[in-house]
Amino acid sequence: MDNLLSVNGLIMDFGGLRALEDLDLHVKKGEILALIGPNGAGKTTFFNCLTGIYRPAAGDICLTTPGGSMSIAGLPPHVITKKGIARTFQNIRLFPNMTVIENVMAGRHCRTNTGIAGAIFRGRAAVKEELEVVERSYEIIKKAGLARYVNELAKNLPYGEQRRLEIARALATEPLLLLLDEPAAGLNSRETKELDMLISEIRDLYKISILLIEHDMKLVMSISDRVAVMDYGKKIAEGRPDEISRNSTVIKAYLGEEFVA
Amino acid sequence: MINFSDIKKSLLISVWFMFLTFPIMVIRVNPIDKIVEWRWLNMILVGAASFIASFAWKHYFDKKEKGKSVKTFLKSGHTVFINNIADKKRFRLSFAFILFASAIIFPFIFSAYQVNIITTALVYVVLGLGLNIVVGIAGLLDLGYVAFYAVGAYSYGLLNHHFGLGFWAVLPAGALIAALFGILLGFPVLRLRGDYLAIVTLGFGEIIRITLENWNEFSSGPSGIANIQRPSLFGLELSLQSAAVYIYFLMIALTLFTVFVVKRLQNSRIGRAWLALREDETACEAMGINKTKTKLSAFALGATWAGMMGVMFAAKTTFINPASFTFHESAMILSIVVLGGMGSVSGVTAAAFVLILLPEYLRAFSDFRMLFFGAILVIMMIFRPQGLVSGARRAYRFNKADDKI
Known part of the structure; x- marks a missing residue:
């Protein structure tokens, strides 16, 4: 399988603090890769570099799109989204005072192009596009199991459903690679199981790759094809889930020296 | 229904209003005769008026809340919901027409x-x-x-x-x-x-x-x-x-x-x-x-x-x-x-x-x-900290049949 995303020698500094040190990571087409590591390991920083919220100090991020591969390091966030990377946030960042469907429709923004004139005069192209947006958004909402909340304000949704809505909104941008930042945080075991199913379903249906940060090891082990482990801004291990759970460096990073058998 | 806590609340509000309007409504300095007039009757009027107003206000909102819950209940039935919208539309159209007509004849x-x-x-x-x-x-x-x-x-x-x-x-x-x-x-x-x-x-x-x-x-x-x-x-x-x-x-x-x-x-x-x-x-x-x-x-x-x-x-x-x-x-x-x-x-x-x-x-x-x-x-x-009319978002309606997937 080809690499969809290759990250080589990525470095990110905050003042004197090196948050990411010479990080290499490759995401293959259609795989689910879990990124784990203790708190403060630099996982979310890595996401922010990928999505353009931070500008990495050095290193290369290369995305392979159907149009060819290109370097996306340092591009502004909305351009990167258009190239095909969508994300969710660790603390849910929905548009709270917009309805569920409007949240998802906002995600369609970068795949549509009605301008101000189109919005005012509602030409045939604008109407057609708007209908398409509504239809596509509703489909995605149904997939995420949120159909009964369509016209509800996002802030009124239960926590678990808000997490799903965030994934739905990210999917609306038609990504090649979906980044999920702790999607199971704060969910109970039933909701986590549903999320597990949703994520695999998304991968199979849309044929996209998923990179997720997660602390829930049960979810990580059951869902991911490969796992990468970070500690202090460095990648310390990478491999299949069962390999990782036996890896002594990983155990040391999580539990300390004395637990290494 | 009138219950005791509502009356108490309205009473509190009226006392608060009496207190607020006290300097303007009650005290009047008469500079000619150099005396201060105390108009206690005004205070009673303010109290009574604010009591009635707050009571009516509360009653009105209770009613509105109840109306809301009925409406959301109706939404589950598809046809009823549509009728509801049609009613609203008719009401809106007639309202807009009256407004427009009065705007036209106004300057004459x-x-x-x-x-x-x-x-x-x-x-x-x-x-x-x-x-x-x-x-x-x-x-x-x-x-x-x-x-x-x-x-x-x-x-x-x-x-x-x-x-x-x-x-x-x-x-x-x-x-x-x-x-x-x-x-x-x-x-x-x-x-x-x-x-x-x-x-x-x-x-x-x-x-x-x-x-x-x-x-x-x-x-x-x-x-x-x-x-x-x-x-x-x-x-x-x-x-x-x-x-x-x-x-x-x-x-x-x-x-x-x-x-x-x-x-x-x-x-x-x-x-x-x-x-x-x-x-x-x-x-x-x-x-x-x-x-x-x-x-x-x-x-x-x-x-x-x-x-x-x-x-x-x-x-x-x-x-x-x-x-x-x-x-x-x-x-x-x-x-x-x-x-x-x-x-x-x-x-x-x-x-x-x-x-x-x-x-x-x-x-x-x-x-x-x-x-x-x-x-x-x-x-x-x-x-109403959210303003006279809070910005309602447009509702999208879909066929009920599609929902079961």
């Missing part, structure tokens, strides 16, 4: 003074709707909105004075120039949000006003520009009286046009991008929305209406000077948006009428009118 019944007041109120409706795009929908707190109003007014004043251009030629030109100024303001504030943005926009408003005040060769300074042409009707010069009526109808047309455009923008791709920007800037960017473009388009489109109204204002008063474009105006327009409800077209319209007409019609109470005005603002903010 009432005096020129009344027509003028309403025209002014309509100008503020459009200004409110314009600022609503920037503040209410896109969430960019703009305290210098009056600058664009000034730009529009001076565009007409100067173009008319120097080049003899007419109202109809300058109306779109003024809007365009104001939009350009909107973009000009937009660029330096792209990175700012919240309080910082407010301060810079406030400064921008002052810069425009002070420039106009001091650049004598350009704008003839504080003495302003006089003898600006009124709008002509197919080249006809109108008398003062008929010109007022003509401008009134022009304003009605412009207001309808504004409402139409704003409504369409609100529920479009652009409108959603503005809303997303207001709700969460980081998430908005991560969803592929170009923040720069979105912000600039909000500033430009907001300024467009102010520019148009500036041209209108200059044509209506035939005289402009920088004193008409102080911070007070910006604050007034902002209050209209906040009082009406951020992002709500009908709310902003209603608030513009309330805030402009109230001080006008309270002239009879001369000394008290600003007091009333302030009291209404405070009471509004206590009881």
Whole structure:
């Protein structure tokens, strides 16, 4: 399988603090890769570099799109989204005072192009596009199991459903690679199981790759094809889930020296 | 149902009002006889009135809440829901028709003074709707909105004075120039949000006003520009009286046009991008929305209406000077948006009428009118902090049959 995303020698500094040190990571087409590591390991920083919220100090991020591969390091966030990377946030960042469907429709923004004139005069192209947006958004909402909340304000949704809505909104941008930042945080075991199913379903249906940060090891082990482990801004291990759970460096990073058998 | 806790609450409110109005309503110093009068009867009246008012208010809201729960229950039945909408539509149509008809006959019944007041109120409706795009929908707190109003007014004043251009030629030109100024303001504030943005926009408003005040060769300074042409009707010069009526109808047309455009923008791709920007800037960017473009388009489109109204204002008063474009105006327009409800077209319209007409019609109470005005603002903010009409979002309906997947 080809690499969809290759990250080589990525470095990110905050003042004197090196948050990411010479990080290499490759995401293959259609795989689910879990990124784990203790708190403060630099996982979310890595996401922010990928999505353009931070500008990495050095290193290369290369995305392979159907149009060819290109370097996306340092591009502004909305351009990167258009190239095909969508994300969710660790603390849910929905548009709270917009309805569920409007949240998802906002995600369609970068795949549509009605301008101000189109919005005012509602030409045939604008109407057609708007209908398409509504239809596509509703489909995605149904997939995420949120159909009964369509016209509800996002802030009124239960926590678990808000997490799903965030994934739905990210999917609306038609990504090649979906980044999920702790999607199971704060969910109970039933909701986590549903999320597990949703994520695999998304991968199979849309044929996209998923990179997720997660602390829930049960979810990580059951869902991911490969796992990468970070500690202090460095990648310390990478491999299949069962390999990782036996890896002594990983155990040391999580539990300390004395637990290494 | 009347229950005890409601009565207690209303009682508390009435005591609170008696306390608040005590200095004005009860104490009166009589400077001639050098005595202080204590008007206890007034206090009892205030108490009774506020008790009844608060009780009625509460009752009304209880009823409304109950009505709501019935409606949401009905929503589950598909056909009933549709009927419900049809009813609402019929009601709305008849309401709009009555409003329109009364607007048409209004200038033929009432005096020129009344027509003028309403025209002014309509100008503020459009200004409110314009600022609503920037503040209410896109969430960019703009305290210098009056600058664009000034730009529009001076565009007409100067173009008319120097080049003899007419109202109809300058109306779109003024809007365009104001939009350009909107973009000009937009660029330096792209990175700012919240309080910082407010301060810079406030400064921008002052810069425009002070420039106009001091650049004598350009704008003839504080003495302003006089003898600006009124709008002509197919080249006809109108008398003062008929010109007022003509401008009134022009304003009605412009207001309808504004409402139409704003409504369409609100529920479009652009409108959603503005809303997303207001709700969460980081998430908005991560969803592929170009923040720069979105912000600039909000500033430009907001300024467009102010520019148009500036041209209108200059044509209506035939005289402009920088004193008409102080911070007070910006604050007034902002209050209209906040009082009406951020992002709500009908709310902003209603608030513009309330805030402009109230001080006008309270002239009879001369000394008290600003007091009333302030009291209404405070009471509004206590009881309905979200504004008269909170911005309802459009509901999308789908076939029930599709839902089961």
